[in-house]
Structure formats: structure tokens, C-alpha cells
Amino acid sequence: xxxxxxxxxxxxxxxxxxxxxxxxDALVAISILMTSVVTAKRDTPDVPAARGQATIRRLAKAQxxxxxxxxxxxxxxxxxxxxxxxxxxxxxxxxxxxxGHVAPLQAVA
Numbered sequence: 466x467x468x469x470x471x472x473x474x475x476x477x478x479x480x481x482x483x484x485x486x487x488x489x490d491a492l493v494a495i496s497i498l499m500t501s502v503v504t505a506k507r508d509t510p511d512v513p514a515a516r517g518q519a520t521i522r523r524l525a526k527a528q529x530x531x532x533x534x535x536x537x538x539x540x541x542x543x544x545x546x547x548x549x550x551x552x553x554x555x556x557x558x559x560x561x562x563x564x565g566h567v568a569p570l571q572a573v574a
Contacts, residue, residue, distance in 0.1 A: 474549060481542050488538060492531045499524045 468476075502524060506517040 470552065477545055481538070481545065484538055485535070485542070488531060488535045492528065492535065495524060495528045495531060499528065 499521070502517060502520055506512070506514065506521070
């Protein structure tokens with residue numbers, strides 16, 4: 466049985482920001498790990514400097530992949546907003562999560 470547009474919109478309005486948040490969390494975790502690895506490489510005198518370089522490059526590659534994924538999910542978010550306008554006639558200028566925190570134009574004037 467197909468979902469109604471409202472049900473689908475409600476589900477997506479929860480899932481898209483959750484995905485964005487989790488990618489950001491992963492990016493923070495990789496950044497913290499990168500800091501720890503570089504610090505360990507610098508502060509461990511018995512290990513040759515070149516020894517940890519491959520690990521650092523792999524972490525940088527993972528970090529870049531997360532940045533790319535974040536950009537792609539943000540584009541998906543924009544695509545879904547456009548689809549909502551076209552299909553459901555929603556007049557959304559911001560995603561629902563952000564729009565709730567913006568003062569209405571009447572309150573500003």
C-alpha cells in the first residue's frame with residue numbers, strides 16, 4: 466500500500482537530517498583519530514617518521530570521502546525539497562528543521 470505524501474514527507478524530514486548529523490559525527494571522529502595518530506607519530510621517537518605516513522594518508526582519504534558524502538547528502542536534501550515543491554506544492558524555502566527556527570516575516574517587519 467503506497468504511503469501518503471504527508472507520511473513520506475514526515476519520514477524524510479526525520480531521516481535526512483539524521484543522515485547529515487551522522488556523517489558529521491563520523492567526520493568529527495575521523496578528525497579526532499587523525500589528531501591522535503599524528504600526535505603519536507610526532508611524540509614517539511623510536512618509530513621512524515615515515516612509518517606512520519601510510520596510515521595518515523588512509524585517514525585523510527577516509528576524511529575526504531566523508532566530506533564528499535556530506536556534500537552529496539546535502540544535494541539530496543536540496544533535491545528532495547525541489548521534489549516536495551513540485552509534487553506536493555510545498556512552499557519550502559528552508560528545510561523544516563531549520564525553518565522552525567526562523568522568525569516569520571511578519572514578526573520581522
